[in-house]
Amino acid sequence: MDREFPFHVELPVRYRDLDTLEHVNNAVYGTYLEQARIEYFEEVLGVAFDELGMVLASIEMDFRRAIVLDDESVRIDCGVTDIGESSFRMGYRVYAGGADDPAATGETTLVVVDETGTRPVPESWREAFREFEPGL
Numbered sequence: 788m789d790r791e792f793p794f795h796v797e798l799p800v801r802y803r804d805l806d807t808l809e810h811v812n813n814a815v816y817g818t819y820l821e822q823a824r825i826e827y828f829e830e831v832l833g834v835a836f837d838e839l840g841m842v843l844a845s846i847e848m849d850f851r852r853a854i855v856l857d858d859e860s861v862r863i864d865c866g867v868t869d870i871g872e873s874s875f876r877m878g879y880r881v882y883a884g885g886a887d888d889p890a891a892t893g894e895t896t897l898v899v900v901d902e903t904g905t906r907p908v909p910e911s912w913r914e915a916f917r918e919f920e921p922g923l
Contacts, residue, residue: 792866792878793920794830796823799860800883810853811861817846820879820893823863827877831919832912840906844874844896851890858884867916867923873905874898875916 798819806812825836832839854861862882869876876896880889899908917923 792864792880794823794827794865796826796863796865797860798822798863800854800856800858802856805856808853810855813848813850816848816850816881816891816893819861819863819881820846820865820895823865823879824877824895824897827865832915840901841897841899844898846893846895848891848893851888851892852883854881854883854890858886860884861890866920868894870908870913870916870923873907875908875912 800811804811804815828834828836828839861884864880864882865877867875868878874896876894879891879893879895881891881893882888883890899906899912
């Protein structure tokens with residue numbers, strides 16, 4: 788993931804995000820990515836997340852440094868990195884406070900579904916992703 792992501796979300800680090808070592812718990816990073824993804828879809832596709840038919844098929848995280856309460860906030864940069872027939876991948880960088888280096892990086896694969904199973908990524912989504920992210 789050496790490309791820049793065009794979408795950014797800033798979220799507070801909350802006390803409830805911490806584990807017993809006073810670091811943001813590893814499971815919370817998935818929630819950070821989820822929140823960024825929801826806001827990305829609302830902005831780029833113009834559709835509320837609960838109106839989109841998709842499921843999370845996989846998630847990968849690489850942790851580089853701990854995030855702590857004193858960081859106060861996290862910035863999540865994200866974007867679509869690849870579009871397949873019925874799925875697409877998104878990449879993420881999680882920055883602590885005002886840091887220049889990511890505290891974590893991640894990738895998710897999302898599969899488009901309806902009540903009968905998987906379906907192709909809608910052409911309107913493909914167009915919106917490519918318009919928002921030139922070079923995709």
